[in-house]
Structures are given as C-alpha cells and as structure tokens.
Amino acid sequence: MAAPPTPASLRTVLVPLALAQFICSFAGSNMTVMINDISHDLHTTVQGVQISITLFLLVMAALMIPGGKVTDRYGRKRCFLAGLVLYGIGAVLSAVAPGLGVLILGNSIFEGVGTALLIPPVYILTTLLFTDFAGRARAFGAIMAMAGVGGAAGPLIGGLITSAISWRAAFVFQALVIVVIIVFSRKIGDPLPPNPSRRLDIGGTVLSATGLVLIVMGILLAKVNVWLMLAFLLAGGLVMLWFFLWIRAKERAGREPLISIGLFRNRTANLGMVTQNIQWLLLMGTSFVAATYLQVVKGYSAIATGVIFTSATVGLLASSLSAGPMAKRYSQRTLIVAGFAVTILGAGVLLVTAWWLPSPWASSPGLLLIGLGLGAMLTPSVNVVQSSFGEAKQGEISGLSRSVSNLGSSLGTAIAGTILVIGLTSHAYAAAVITLAGIGLIGLGAAARLPRGQVAGTNPQDDPAYRE
Template identity: 75%
Template sequence: MAGMAATEARRVLAPLALAQFICSFAGSNMNVMINDISEDLDTTVQGVQVAITIFLLVMAALMIPGGKLTDKWGRKRCLLAGLVVYGVGAVLSAVAPGLGVLILGNSILEGVGTALLIPPVYILTTLLFTDTASRARAFGAIMAMGGVGAAAGPLIGGLITSAISWRAAFVFQALVIVVIVVLSRKIDDPLPADPARPFDTVGAVLSAAGLVLLVMGILAIDNNGWLALGLLLGGALVLAGFFSWVRGRERKGREPLLSTALFRNRTSNLGLVTQNTQWLMLMGVSFTVAAYLQVVRGYDAVETGVIFTAATLGILASSLAAEKLARRHAQRTLIMVGFVVAIAGIAVLLALVAWTPGAWAFAPGLLLIGLGLGAMLTPSVNVVQSCFSEAQQGEISGLSRSISNLGSSLGTAIAGTILVSGLSKGAYAAAMAALAVIGLGGLIAAGLLPRGARPPAIEAGTTAPPGTPQR
C-alpha cells in the first residue's frame, strides 16, 4: 500500500504484529510453568514437554493447509477464525482439570488457531505494504514481536504464574486475543476470497501425518529406540507419498496443496533452512535453559523468567534495527553474522555456567544468543518471500511458517529428549552443544546463499521474480 499514512500503517500493523507475538509467547511461556503444571495436574515433566511439543507440532503440520485456505476463505476471515479458535483453546487450558484437557486446549486448539491466523499475517503484510521500505519495516516489527514473544514468554509467564497461577497465563492470552480481534476490524483484505478454489484434502492429511510421525519419532528416542526408528521411517515414507501425490495432481493439471515449483528455487530453499534452524535454536535454548534452571538449580518461575530477560533484550534490539541493518549490509551477511553470534553465545553460556554458580552467569550468553537470532530473523523471511510473485504468496507464506514452526517443535523435541534422559549438568551441556552443532549447519546454509547483487526495489504491486538473487 504505497503511500500509506503512518497512522493508518500502525493501525494495520498493530494487530498483525500482536498476533505473531501471542503465538510465539504461547510456544515458550509454558517452559517456566513446568513444575507448577506437573504438580497441579499430577503429571510429569515429560508430560508437560509433550504438551509443549504437540502445540508446536500442530502449528507446523497445519501451517501449509492454513496458508492455502487463505485463498479460498479470504485472508481476514482466516485471521479472525484462527483468533477465535485460539481464544477458545486458551480459555479451555485455563480451566483444565488434567493433562488431557490441557493438551486439547493448548496443544490442539491453540495450535490449530495459530495455523489459521499466522499465514494471513504474512500474506496481508506482503499485500498491504507494497514498497520496499515500508515492507521491510513491517516485517521487522512483526519478526521483532515474534522473537520477543518467544524470548519474553518465560518472564511474563513466570511473573503471572508466581503472582497468580499458571492458569492466569492462559487467561492473559485470551484477553490479548480479544484485543487483536478488536484491532483487526481496521484491516481490509486487498484481494477477494475465491470460494470455488479447490482444496487438496488428501495432500493436507498426508503432509500433516508425515510431520507428526517425524517429530513423534524424535520424542520416542529416549524411551524406545526401535519405536523411534519406526516412526521416523514412517514419517519419511508418508512425506514421500505426499510429494508423489502432489506431482500426480500437477501432471493432471489439478491444483495441489503445495506446488513443487516452490522447491526449485535454490535461494528460497537455503533461506528456509536458515529459518528452520533459527527457530530450532531459539526454542531449543529456551526449553533447555528453563528446564535446567527449574529442575537442576531449583529456581522458581519468576527467577527463571528474569534470567531470560537478557535474551529478550538482545532479540528486541537487533530485530528493531533490522531495517537499518538491511540498508547497510547484505541479507546473506546479516544471516551469517547472526549464526556466528548465536553460536558464540551458546559457547559463552556453557563456559560461564560451568565456572560460575550464580544466576548472572547466564546473562552474557543469552544476550549474545538473542542478538544473533534477532539479527537474522527478518533477513531470512525477506530472502524467501522475495523469491516469489504475489500470486504465490499464500503458498510460500504457509510453507515458510510451517518450516519455522517445525524448527520450533524440533528444537523442543531434540533438546527435551536429551534433557529427559538425565536432568543433570551433563545432559544440559549436551543439549546446548547439540543446538550449537545444528547452528553450524544453518551457518553453512547461509554461506551458500548467492552473493548476487542486492535485490532490486520492489515497486507497488510487484515482487522480485522467482530466481532473483538474494543476499
């Protein structure tokens, strides 16, 4: 929306950024409630970990279908529907009498709601902010709120849990949802819905089932190696069947859930890898440090949340500087530097915690991790989104958010599996080291991004064509 007035832009951007905040908040705030929830609901730490992971997994599994439904139902309608489903899940979680109801409310309903509302956030941002500068600012604000939501979740959740109870944290989410619904009335969907557009139901089921099996396989590693292997192989086979189904629909001239053309762009593929790795590291570090502080060090929810403030400040500082950094540095450079700083942060965290018993030993490392992750969240999104035309924004937005949320669920699953195998100092260090090694993989992927010229300015109503080199 070239020439959009500053006040109007803020009114449109506020609910979109707040929606990303609350969804990211929901993915991390339960980390500081592990002991409170397990005691209140008479369950185990592993049971709470499963609930957290299922929430992230449901988001990842349904984000692609959610993105596709925006074309059929309309972007604003999907946004509002997702907010309502999410709100119902938050209320149900607040009154949950046991782990099963908590999983239904938090893991299932909030996960489904998120999958419906997040793709419209990114599609509407792309369509409403059409010039390069305003779109960069908008994505920077949304990614900043997402990063801060994930990093500040432990602090906010800890304060609410200690002052009232863990249930009040879900009431807080429901109230925020009400605010977003009210603010969303100012948003106009720039494209009409197409109710006649076909929806690939079989593809949606296959993609979701494959992702579920893969992450459940990771969760099962600690309990049963053979079961884990079977689940992982099953997930791989189902996903192979999904891609075979998609190719078959394309050959018949029918619209699939996800076009295979999305995977033919090397720059986009590498950008998706960096997105997945960033969120895997963020949620993995959040879960690992929160569990260690509470279970091993014996800190309460507020103490744990305060320690995470360093990461929150780091993400906020670097994310809000995204537009300024993008004008001075290539996107490829920002992503690579972000990985280097985040990996260095993990090394500093391990070194200081090993030699210093105090809580402040966590601050320098968490600050570096926050700075590194915040610096590369926005460039990675820009790299991927700018590779495709506006006609493909629904598909790529769903795929992009699915890959990112899959990274979140894998981060919690991988780190949690290592921790649950033996909550000790050794297990904590092993989980953090594993996250650092995975970060090195993300750094390699960032290094493989093209060194081509800086992307041309995106004029109103257009985007960079597929294959445009991104840095």
Template identity: 70%
Template sequence: MTEKTVQTQARGVLLPLALAQFICSFAGSNMNVMINDMSEDLNTTVQGIQIAITVFLLVMAALMIPGGKLTDRYGRKRLFILGLIVYGIGALISAVAPGLPVLILGNSILEGIGTALLIPPVYILTTMLFHDLGARAKAFGAISAMGGIGSAAGPLIGGLITTAISWRAAFVFQALIIVVIVLLSRNIKDPLPPDPTREFDVLGAILSAVGLILIVLGILATDDSLVLMLVLIASGALVLLGFFLSVRAKERAGKEPLLSTSLFRNRTSNLGLITQNAQWLMLLGFSFVVASYLQVVRGYNAIETGIIFSAATAGLLVSSLAAGPLSKRFAQRTLILAGFALTVLGMVLGLFIVQGSQTAWAFAPGLLLTGLGVGLMLTPSVNVVQSSFPESKQGEISGLSRSVSNLGSSMGTAIAGTILVAGIAETPGQNYTVASLALAAVGVIGFAAAVFLPRKISPAEETTP
C-alpha cells in the same frame, strides 16, 4: 485499491498483525517456566508438560501449510479472525484444565489450530501491503521483533504471572490479548478478494500433516526405544514422499495441489527455509534447555527463571528493532550469517561460564548473545523467503515458511527434551551441555546454508504462464 490507499491501510494493520505474532510466540515459550508448577498442579511429570509444549508446536507445523492455502479460498481476514477465536477458546480451556488431557486439548490442539489459521494471513497481508523491499523489511522487522520478543519474554512474563497469581492466569492473559487483537482488526481489508472456487487438496493436507507428526513423534520416542524412533521417522519420510508424489500427480492432471513443486525449485527460498528452521529450532530448544536446567537442577522458581531470561529478551529486542535500519546498510545474507555466528557463540560461551559458576547471572552473557543473534537474523530470513515469490504464490509460500519455522520450534523442544530426559550423560549438568552442543551444531548447519545465499535479494515479479 490505489497504492496510496494500500500503504495507508498497511500502517494501520501492522499493530494487530504484530500482536498476533507476539501472542503465538509467547504461547510457545512461556510454559517453560511453569514446568514445576504445572506438573504438580496437574499431577503429571516434567515430561508430560514437555509433550504438551511439543504437541502445540507440532500442530502448528502440521497445519500451517493447509492454513496458508485456505486463505486464497476463504480470505485472509476471515481466516485471521477465525484463528483468533479458536485460539482464544483454547486459552480459556487451558486456564481451567483439571489435568494434562484437557490442557493438551486447549493449549496443544485448539491453540495450535488457531495459530495455524491466523499466522499465514499475518505474513501474506504484510507481503501484499508492503511492496518496497525496504518498507517490507521494516514491517517484517516489527512483526519478527514481536515474535522474537514473545518467545524470549515468554519466560519472564509467564514467570511474573505464575508467581504473582497462578500459571492459569497466563492463559487468561493470552485470551485478553486475543480480544484486543480482534478489536484492532476491525478495519483490516483484504488487498485481494477470496476465491471460493479455488481447489483445496484434502489428501495433500492429510499426508503433509501426518508425515510431519510422525517425524517429530519419532524424535520424542528416542528415549523409549531406538527401534520405535527409526520406525516412526522412516514412516514419516515415506508419508512425505507420498505427499510429493501426490502433488506431482495433481499438477500433471492440471489440478491445484496443496503446494506447487515450483516452490521447491527456488534455490534462494530453499536456503532461506533452512535458516528459518534452524533459527527457531535453536531459540525454542535452547529456551527449553535453560528453563528446565534452572528449575530442575538449580531449583529456581518461575519468576527467578523468567528474570534470568530477561538477558535474551533484551538482546532480541535490540537486534530485532534494528533489523529495518540494518537491512538498508547490509545485505540480508550478511545479517543472517552474523546472527548465526552470535547465536552459536552465545550458546558455547554460556556453557563455559555456567560450568565454572553457581551464580544465577552466569547465564546472562550467553543468553544476551543468543538473543542478539536470533533477533538479527529472523527478519532477513523471512524477507528472503517471502520476496522470492510473487503475490500469486504468497498463500502457499507463507504457509510453507511458517510450517518450516514451527517444525523447527517443535523439533527444538523435542530434541532438547529428549536429550534431557534420556539421561545420555552421567549428571543433569552434563545433559544440559550435550543438549546445548546439539543445538549449537544446528546453528553451524544454518550458517553453512546462509553462506550460499545471494548477496542481493530482489522482490519477485508476477510471470505470465
């Protein structure tokens, strides 16, 4: 395949890839404005809906690494289409769910599995088809923008659909988008053929998934029992230690593990992964906190909550679309630092304004700055991580990158929800403050990690062993 052919195809596949990222991100946030409607219709509680949201994000995080690895064996397009089909089936099951268990099956499990299969190919194909750093940044900018818009606009779109029709129609909307993506994906071709002889580390896949699940379950158990929380988190850490020991043993035996230990020896990539985790933790966590506060404390309905969130959507849309041009003028590190600064400022500013006002639009300035900040740093963080490795490692690093990002999403919802449900403070308003400050503290950690990123990021070259 010639370079010209690859670039022509790249432009043709960008739309379905970006739409795929949009719908998966949409699914992670649109339920936030349906909390009251869904809990009443399904005869459950706000905490029950929080669990469904968290499990969806957790399934993505736990299976994203295996999903990325399977692309080498079965092909990127094949996994992409399979993921879309599984996701679509899950959306339709969710739309007719009679209770919380069926909702968890459709939304949390099937949509989570589908996302884990289809998202790694999105980033692998983008990296393989766009070799120039500027062109790749622009492509990642479009995909990250659609992902960010999906997360930020999820409450608005979900609120509109819920108010006009029903929360169930929001899942039908997802299924329809999936059909469109499948049709647009007919002309996608793999830059590299699949290799059915590639090994798949089943033990590693199980250990990595179980370890991540135990850690997030530990966070969710905080309000039930401190001892249970510590036991689950410690168990998760031990399982992940077993995973890394298993990886090292396979490498020493000359076998192919789920992840190469070389992925963790790249300082730039490691720092980029920390920033990715922090970004999605803040975005999804803050979205859940604000949506819960607006509905539970202020009593706003789905559409009112969604409209208020339009400030974050506008900010994220503007900064994400500007990511490509900005990457040509500023270093990736500079954009990430500025993004964290704006996001933390938006959260803190929002607290001060909201506490002194009962006006719904008091949330707008903080949400606008938060959206601008997250949109500004999503693309450069992805670019930093993906560009740190050659094409031969893209399956692994893409899976790891998306897993770390989705782990951040699930941890953000789990941490925020746990603080709100646990009732740490005396009033619901104070719980909102505590949760927001906890998320802002994560932003400070992300900012500190970004400080140590190199000023110049160059695409990695293939090396001969």
C-alpha cells in the same frame, strides 16, 4: 477489494498483525517456566509438559501449509479472525484444565489450529500491503521483533504471572490479548478478494500432517524405546515421500496440489527456509532446555528463571528493531551469516559459564548473545523467502514458510528437550546445548550459500537494492 491503504492506515493495520505474531510466539515459550507448577498441579511429569509444548508447535507446523491455502479461498481477514477465535477458546480451555488431557486439547489442539489459521494471513497481508522494499523490511522487522520478543520474553512474562498469581492466569492473559487483537483488527482490509474456486488438497493435507507428526513423535520416543523411535522416524519419512509423490502426481495431472513443487525450485527461497527452520529450532530449543535446567536441575523458581531470560529478550529486541536500518547498510546474507555466528558463540558462552560458574546469572551473557544473533537474522530470512515470489504465490509460500519455521520450533523442543529430559543432569544439559550449537553450524553453512545481495523480488538482480 479494499481501497489502496494510506501510510497511516498501514501503521494501524500493522499493530494487530504484530500482536498476533507476538501472542503465538509467546504461547510456544511461556510454558517453559511453568514446567514444575503445571506438572505438580496436573499430577504429570516434565516430559508430559514437554509433549504438550511440542504438540502445540507441531500442530502449527503440520497445518500451516493448508492454513495458507484456505486464505485464498475464504479471504485473509476472515481466516485471521477465525484463527483468533479458535486460539481464544483454546486459551480458556487451558486455563481451566483439570488434567494433562484437557491442557493438550486447549493448548496443543485449539491454540495450535488457531495459530495455523491466523499466522499465514499476517505474512500475506504484510507482503501485499507493503509493496516497497524498505517499507516491507520495516514491517517484517516489527512483526519479527514481536515474534522474537514473544518467544524470548515468554519465560519472563510467564514467570511473573505464574509467581504472582498462577500458571492458569498466563492463559487468561493470552485470551485477553486475543480480545484486544480482534478489536484492533476491525480496520484491516483484504487487498485481494476471496477465490471460492480454490480447492484444498485434503489428501495432501493428511499426508503432510501425518508425516510430520510421526517424525516429531519418533524423536520424543527416544527415552521410551530406541527401536520404536526408529520405527516412527522411518514411517514418517515414508509418509513424507508419499506426500511428495502425491503432490507431484496431482500437479502433472493438471490439478491443484496442497503445495506446488515449483516452490522448491527457487534455490534462494530454499536456503532461506533452511535458515528459518534452524533459527526457530535454536530459539525454542534453547528456551526449553535452559528453562528446564534452571528449574528442575538447579531448583530456581519460575520468576527467577524468567528474569534470567531477560537478557535474551533484550538482545533479541535490540537487534530485531534494528532490522530496518541494518537492511539499508548490509545485505540479507550478511545479516543472516552474522546472526548465526553470534548465536553459536552465545551457545558456547552459555555452556562454559553454566559449567564453571555457580551463579544463576552466569547464563545471562550467553543468552544475551543468542538473543542478539537470532534477532539480527529473523527478519532477513523472512524477507528472503517472501520476496522470492510474486503475489500469486504468497498464500502458498507464507504457509510453507511458517510451517518450516514452526517445524523448527517443535524439533527444537523435541530434540534438545529429549536429550535433557533423558538425564535431567548437568551433563545432559551440556549435551543438549552442544547439539544446538552443532545444528547452528548447519544453519551457518546454508546462510553462507545465499546470494550476495538483497532479495527484493522474483528477480533480485533487477532490483536496485540488490548489491554486493
């Protein structure tokens, strides 16, 4: 076990952890401004690129829970480094991809699996190393700021690289960042030793992954055949029911399931995960829909689309970096509720301005509000969930929490993206944005049901930071 960290060493450790979250979020959104370039270069379609993006996010979601579990068995730092290596290999494969198949192998599979392996340790290590509420809030604020900036700035950075060099150079950029993270990771210490006795529930892993894949693929098939879509959705639902019965039976038999049923008995954590899912659904859904609309329907270049997205990046960065000070003044619930309200308002402004004003910059005010709203609530939602459980459950809850968030990302590109891709018109764009706003209202309802106070531990009422 590593020696107790000093404040200086904690700041040093936070750099690679935050950078890792940045590059994974960047990977999910930067391809949205490369849609035209990739589809032309690889002789595929907009829907083909959408499938690659969605599969990347889906692989993360499907494997994030087992990714969290294996950290207990093999160690958090070891899994973090292994994930970085897999991600780097995937980035290189994507950069040299001759066709859509290799792009999916590199981007969707290798990068997706690598992310599922490296992201849970980011949140587990942060929770274990930053033990006080204020310090943990600041650390999660920095990490979630980088997550949000990666997601929101992905179109801008990707657009700049694509316009200046090539879309392939964007994947080279990812590989270089991975090398930097590996170098900075040398000083990371694992607070807890690996536990080789922990077993991975293979059956549960297969069932959960299969169920999620069937559900998301069902949504993507909406354009192909409605009955086929319904068949996939039904099959996915049945497999997820089988998964629930599987883990319940294992737990009752005294064996360790993929994830404990007890994690779902914490009402506060459940509501927090609902808000996480919808936040990332809104972020990635808006990113894909707006970028596709600006490029395919309006005909703007990758760099122009990326520059327009700067307003979302600025808003998200500004509100994310304020997470620490805001947490001292307002409850987590207040920040999440306010975040959803501002995001929904932003979707409304985005819709109205795009409909009535011809200028490409008309999208900026709406994107700015969406960035401000999402940035304000990303950190509080993570803090609510992670702080609802003790150290013994951090591996499981980190995997579940990240899985829920990445499922939201994949659902965002699948649902809103499919609505847009079906028509690729201004009316389809309006329908996609209205759908996102409606889902945002569901998130607002979940946020309104959170406890009226700060959640800093397993029993928030006992924490002095818990207040109305």
